[in-house]
Amino acid sequence: MWGSSTPVPAESWLLLAALMWGTRPPAPSQAAPLQNSSPLYQFDGQVRLRHLYTANTHTQLYLEITPQGEVRGAPDQTPYSLMEIKAVKPGVIRMQGMKTLLFLCMDPSGHLHGASSYSEACNFQEKVQRDGYNLYFSETRNIPVSLRPAEGPPGGRGHPAPRLFHFLPMVSRVPVEPVLLEYDFYGDPPLDVESSDPLSMMGRLSRVLSPSYIF
Amino acid sequence: MCGRRLKISVALWAFVFIRTVTGLAGEGRSVWKKDLNFSPVNGTQMFLYDTFPKKFLWGVGTGAFQVEGSWRKDGKGSSIWDHFMHSDFRDDASTEDSSNSYTFLDKDLSALDFLGVTFYQFSISWPRLFPTGVVANANEKGLHYYNTLIDSLVHRNIEPIVTLYHWDLPLALQEKYGGWKNESVIDIFSDYATFCFQIFGDRVKYWITIHNPYLVAWHGYGTGMHAPGERGKITAVYTVGHNLIKAHAKIWHNYNTRFRPYQKGFLSITLGSHWIEPNKSDDTLDINKCQQSMERVLGWFAKPIHGDGDYPEELKNKLYSFLPNFTEAEKNYIKGTADFFAFSFGPNNFKPPNTLAKMGQNLSLNLREVLNWIKLEYTNPRILIAENGWFTDSHVKTEDTTAIYMMKNFINKVLQAIKYDRIDVFGYTAWSLLDGFEWQHAYSTRRGLFYVDFNSKQKERIPKSSALYYKEIIQENGFFLKESTAALQGQFPCDFSWGITESVLKAESVASSPQFCDPNLYLWNITGDGLLHRVKGVKLRTRPAQCTDFVSIKKQLDLLEKMKVTHYRFALDWSLILPNGDLSAINRQVLRYYRCVISELLKLNIKSMVTLYYPTHAYLGLPGPLLQRGGWLNQSTVQAFQNYAALCFQELGDLVKLWITINEPNRLSDVYNSSSNDTYQAAHNLLIAHARAWQIYDKQYRSFQHGRVSLSLHSDWAEPANPYFNSHLKAVERFLQFEIAWFADPVFKTGDYPAAMRQYIVSKNKKGLSNSFLPYFTDEEKKLVKGAADFYALNHFTTRFVIHELQNGSWYEFDRDVQFLQDITCLSSPSRLAVVPWGMRKVLKWIKKTYGDIDVYITANGIDDQSLANDELRNYYLGKYTQEVLKAYHIDKVKIRGYYAFKLTEEKSKPRFGFFTSDSRAKSSIQIYNNLISRNGFPGEYSSDLCDQSEEKTQCTFCLFLSQEKPLIFFGCCLFSSFVLLLTIIIFHKRKRRKLYRAKNFQHICPPFKKGHKATLN
Structure with missing residues (x-):
């Protein structure tokens, strides 16, 4: 089109030229640091906190990872179903349970589990469907993530319900609750009325700890 | 009509009046219904520095049987406790004279003089006056003793408060009548009381009939732990209680009608109790159980006497088959038979806990709450704390440090009850004056303010530290904060850096x-x-x-922009930049990331203070190969660090003017804690590594980069846990030497470790308590290390209360012979950091005194706060600590150049130190810090802004407008230029038409445009 000699109205040229000029990076001297105006940021950075929702006509489930590492469907949003979804490369994401900090991973047999350490087996390709739902394929196995509803349709004839493959990342309704602090110096020891030091003033602090070393 | 309305309103007012005057039973429940959202820094909950009412009575108490000794001397009869003790505690026969107050009355009086008390609460030994218990001819010598005691007290202006019965019932009455189970003892006791009123009543204005009747009944007749040692008969327990109440009431009426009119004294009964808190403070069932627990113990005696004359419903319902009844006449007779509420709160009411009706709830030592309960249940009575204190183990002599803090806590709770809860407490009795016989514990615990060696002949009364502390409280009539001066108004210098500290920045290794x-x-x-x-x-x-x-930089910038700081302190990741430890592989991408952080920050006008090495317990941060070769125990790490530092100076030094080589090397070295020698060797290597890095900067980069380099030392302050003991003061000095001077002396002072530290370790070696060896610097190393820092950087978080405690073993933590105490009265964070703002000023003063007038940067200061949004503890901490920094700057002239709050964000499952949560949500303290920064301190109302930035500001309003409205301006320009172009084209066309030429040349205009587009697209 550009090579053709058909005359183009001068006005549109001007507009285009102006737009091209506008997209040039601003000169460094007067640049404000990274305004939050880029369309790339409309997904709130690289990290999303979502519940993975799936449903058929009878059931609706949220994918959750239990503290034991079991992956299952929960009928409601729970602290264990809140996932941190982070892109690791184009089209590929990894998911981490916010409560347990376990990664969603797939073992060679295609079985899903929660793993405490991140590996290649925890990468999933995110494929967006027309209806807005996503499919997640294991990057290494190319097997999709799926959940089996606990029960079939009401009054069913005992056939196991078909697995659900399509997921919708939903915004969390569960308040992000404070994570349990697992430090041994937390919590007061119980009152020991038989002791000359009932409130345990002595021996509670045996070492000099620095806050900058706890992290 | 009017009459009826009047009647109704009178009835209403009467109801209100009754409600307010006779506290309704069960109202005490509301004490437990606390507001769960109570702020940790709520003024009414924190330690109160204030004074007691002017006429507040300060006293100390003893029980006759506990201290008098001389149990067979001068015609004294046997008491049930003499009998009980000699049958149950045979081993203690050698110490049966106890403190022998009967003989050493003068020593007791001197002890009272020493304390400066306003009253002395003691008890009269009934069998000493009447050996058989029955009032006949009094034992002359016993009578003389008590007359002398009372006269001496009156002479000294010390008010005597006299208890008639502190558990030493004449044995004859026990044997003849079965003790308090028998109603006949009531009359005999009343006769004895009448005798005392007649003989001593002219000088004694405060009388206590019985000390803690609950324990008499419960342990004397229930558990069998007290004399007479009967156990298991629950009917007997409640019969004894019944008789004790009736005996008290009879004596009160007797005093009220026959003696009060001319003696004008007051009479009561000392009731003791525990305190209890529900498992869940929002659970009504739990609260009811707490109420029941209190009614079973305190209510048993308090409700008949201070309430409506009858037992609590709880007792009547649950124990109806054991509990005797009061007739209506008796109820009216008993009701109101106390002129004040004498309350005892001490270990005897808590021990042993398994004999107590706890109802599955939690025992508590909160004196303020139990006073509130009494106020609500018994109509706000005047209260005398007739016994309070805790005990120490028998091996503790005069250094009773825990007792100081127990006392501090108890007395402050009383003060809070008076000031905030409007409870009418008019006197406090510290228990006790002397060490003595402690009932079922015999001599295995001590409760005296004065130490007595029971085996000695002279039984000298030696003041313990708790006596010295109590004396101070009495002198000041409360608590006075000596360490803190009034708030200062003032500002920091104009070039003061306000910063925020962050740990290692995790670099993105691949652009995102x-x-x-x-x-x-x-x-x-x-x-x-x-x-x-x-x-x-x-x-x-x-x-x-x-x-x-790098997308993550933007997030950092967003957070920092909200902080409005001038400086950002963060750390590089050594192991990421140099994964092999040496310069064979340099991760340029990571370096580029850090450079980007620094340069983007500069665009926001935030300068960076960069820490080269920031280890933590979870992540030592050393490159893998170095870690495998032994980390800081291996000298090669020193060289590797030097190369790493040089690389950082070279790559980033043009943008960074403040460098910290190592964060808290004094904590890092104690990571190497398998032996003290490892710790000292690691420290030695760290010092040299820092010094080498500094030397390189000084020689190769300073001349053109003009930056400053130092190391951040963990510098908490220490206070003696027991200020009355020289050993504690020495322990503080030693702690500072071992903690701070260990690293600071070589760098800022001598080039060598502190002499005091070296000497102490040598002396421990000589005693065979440690094999530690503190390395020596060579002369060359001394030159290298000495002066190798451009400023003093300190990380300060808290103040520790230090105790001297001799320890045996070759570990760094043992070498200094220091133990710590948690001051329970001090505000502290969830991770138990005590909030002691003035400690900050003291450590700054100490640094100036020890290391001279050098520049100081506070490179980390902060606290953990449980709250995820409204972090009031951090707000409080920030305000108070920076105020002390200001005082150090203006009053003590410490050259403080910057303050860096700790820290920017926190991590999941870690103590919450961040201004932002782990998911980057802002907390309210950011606002406080913003204000502090924008006002540059605490300026007075009328003080003018010393830092004149007006010129800069006016200049910048235009810049600001430009930068903010950039897209608009740009779009406007576009619009304008296209409009102008359009206009010229139209004019051009029109002219041509006017000239009636065919526009042959029109196509000449277009091709240049086309060419231009091709160029840009390719």
């Missing part, structure tokens, strides 16, 4: 915007499969690398 690196063009979802399809044959030109490629 691949769309700018990938030259291919894609089409999405062409076949509906949601996949990207590459368009073959099309290559786009990629954009050169730039800082926006």
